[in-house]
Amino acid sequence: MLNEALTPREQRGLLLAATARITQRKWKFDVPSATNSGQTYLVVHVAGQFLCSCPDYELRNEPCKHCYAVQYFLKRETAPDGTVTETRSVRVTYPQQWAAYNRAQVTEKDAFCTLLRDLVADVPSPEQKRGRPALPLSDMLFSAAYKVYSTVSGRRFMTDLRDATAKGLIDRTPHYNSIFNVLDNEATTPILKSLITRSALPLKALETDFAVDSTGFGTQNFYRHYSAKYGRDQVRRAFVQLHAMVGCRTNVVTAAEATVGPSGDATTMPVLVAETTPHFNVEQVAPDKAYGSLTNLELLDGQGIKAMIPFKKNSTAASKNVGRSEVWARLFHFFSLHRDEFLASYHTRSNVESTFSAIKRKFSDQVRSRTPTAQINETLLKVLCHNIVCVVHEMNESGAIAASP
Numbered sequence: 001m002l003n004e005a006l007t008p009r010e011q012r013g014l015l016l017a018a019t020a021r022i023t024q025r026k027w028k029f030d031v032p033s034a035t036n037s038g039q040t041y042l043v044v045h046v047a048g049q050f051l052c053s054c055p056d057y058e059l060r061n062e063p064c065k066h067c068y069a070v071q072y073f074l075k076r077e078t079a080p081d082g083t084v085t086e087t088r089s090v091r092v093t094y095p096q097q098w099a100a101y102n103r104a105q106v107t108e109k110d111a112f113c114t115l116l117r118d119l120v121a122d123v124p125s126p127e128q129k130r131g132r133p134a135l136p137l138s139d140m141l142f143s144a145a146y147k148v149y150s151t152v153s154g155r156r157f158m159t160d161l162r163d164a165t166a167k168g169l170i171d172r173t174p175h176y177n178s179i180f181n182v183l184d185n186e187a188t189t190p191i192l193k194s195l196i197t198r199s200a201l202p203l204k205a206l207e208t209d210f211a212v213d214s215t216g217f218g219t220q221n222f223y224r225h226y227s228a229k230y231g232r233d234q235v236r237r238a239f240v241q242l243h244a245m246v247g248c249r250t251n252v253v254t255a256a257e258a259t260v261g262p263s264g265d266a267t268t269m270p271v272l273v274a275e276t277t278p279h280f281n282v283e284q285v286a287p288d289k290a291y292g293s294l295t296n297l298e299l300l301d302g303q304g305i306k307a308m309i310p311f312k313k314n315s316t317a318a319s320k321n322v323g324r325s326e327v328w329a330r331l332f333h334f335f336s337l338h339r340d341e342f343l344a345s346y347h348t349r350s351n352v353e354s355t356f357s358a359i360k361r362k363f364s365d366q367v368r369s370r371t372p373t374a375q376i377n378e379t380l381l382k383v384l385c386h387n388i389v390c391v392v393h394e395m396n397e398s399g400a401i402a403a404s405p
Contacts, residue, residue: 013068022073029073031066035353043070059310060339097397104396111392112385116145117169119199119388123191139170140182141191147179148381151364154179183374183381192380193256197275199387200252203394204280207247210254211352212272212287214243214265217379218366240367240379245272245285248351251358252390254280258379260372265290270299277303284308286349294328301327308346311335359386 006014016034023030027046033039033054041054043066050067051057057064063071125137146164147157154176165173182188200207216239224233241263245255255275257268269291276282285300286308300307311332335342363382369375 009063009065010068012065014072016065016069017072020069022069024073029070031069034065041066043067045070058313060343100397101393104393107396108389108392111395112149112388113146113164113167113169115199115388115391116142119195120145123195126187135172135174135178137182137191139172140174140178141188141195142170143174143179144182144188144377145381145384148363148378149385153368180369180374183369183377184371185377186373188377189373189380192377192384193275196253196256196380196384196387197279199384199391200247200254201279202391203247203250203252206249206394206398207252207254208281208283209248209348210276210280210282210285211246211248211349212244212269212285212291213246213349213352213356214241214263214268215356215360216241217360217375217382219260219375220366220368220370240375242356242379242383243268243272244352244355244383245276246352246355247280248286248348250390250394251351251355252387253355253383256380256383258376260375266293266296269296273299273303273305277305284345284348286346288349294325297331298325298327301331306345307331308342308349310342310346355386359383362386362389 012034016031020032020034022032027044029043029045030040031043031052033041041052043053044051050063050070052064052066054064054066057067120138120141123138123141125134128134142164143161146160147154150157150160157179158173158176161170162173164170219238219240221238222235224235238261241259241261243257243263243265244253246253255272257263257271265287269287273282273285282303282305284306287296289310289312292309292311297307297309309331315332359382363385367375367378369378
């Protein structure tokens with residue numbers, strides 16, 4: 001068991017020193033990242049201090065877990081009799097409600113279909129004046145979401161869709177091309193955003209702290225551009241960028257925005273806040289420093305929301321924003337003078353990374369669709385499926401599900 005007198009960073013550094021392979025080059029050390037496989041951080045020992053290239057050290061300017069890992073790596077205790085003792089650690093484990101977890105896993109698919117059917121049942125179909133009668137929009141949304149949940153192609157998904165028809169979840173089995181058509185419809189996008197928020201409402205009583213970030217989902221498209229760095233054309237894979245507001249306890253997504261290609265983080269945050277605050281009691285929001293604009297700080301503070309946004313390295317007490325905005329000055333001085341308290345709350349932002357990881361591992365980190373509209377809608381459907389799965393697991397593990405209004 002780890003020494004409880006150690007700080008959390010010292011404990012993680014001790015664990016890292018015992019389990020990771022640290023490479024030494026004189027007084028430079030390559031320490032593997034604990035979260036990103038294949039990535040390493042450079043720790044340098046200068047004038048009795050350890051300096052690290054990781055974001056945590058850059059933010060706090062204090063020893064991080066990589067620095068502590070190197071200290072433990074170098075630490076050797078020699079007894080008077082010449083015996084050398086080396087510091088070691090053990091694997092950290094966390095309790096898991098295995099009975100509830102297993103029950104949620106073995107019943108997830110059936111519960112998912114039932115909740116999805118209830119969620120889309122009241123979505124009205126657009127008025128049709130001519131032509132062959134179209135399938136109900138609720139059935140098409142169910143089919144599209146169920147297809148994304150299955151993670152298989154449209155053609156191979158038809159067996160599951162016929163089973164859904166036999167169980168009465170939809171009225172009639174649509175052709176797989178009909179599913180592609182609803183994905184490629186721009187009118188589907190606002191409906192999916194609304195469904196994402198509604199799917200999170202059963203967990204509203206459990207969420208008061210939120211985190212914001214963005215991630216990318218790869219597409220089947222590529223683009224070419226000229227790189228001044230390499231002096232030649234570069235071929236890159238296009239991607240869909242997803243911005244999300246995530247509850248820090250259940251990892252449910254309360255609001256989402258998706259765009260084809262990169263989009264600004266700071267400019268998207270007001271939209272996520274506007275879609276979340278009418279339905280949830282938002283007490284705290286923890287984004288990274290990319291969201292730290294004056295507009296966002298004043299937006300959150302104006303609504304009584306605790307803004308845990310770190311300031312950039314070039315932010316100083318002499319900044320022009322200190323005199324221009326009382327909110328900016330107050331939050332900057334809190335960030336500067338109460339760094340430990342700030343970081344304790346800011347650490348909740350790691351939950352959004354866990355959410356993105358869960359979505360990508362369960363529903364793939366790429367989209368199959370070809371057109372931009374379909375790519376955006378498919379990404380939103382991944383989020384919708386994730387939310388329903390969160391509800392299913394919370395029903396089994398805690399049973400604390402609030403009634404939706």
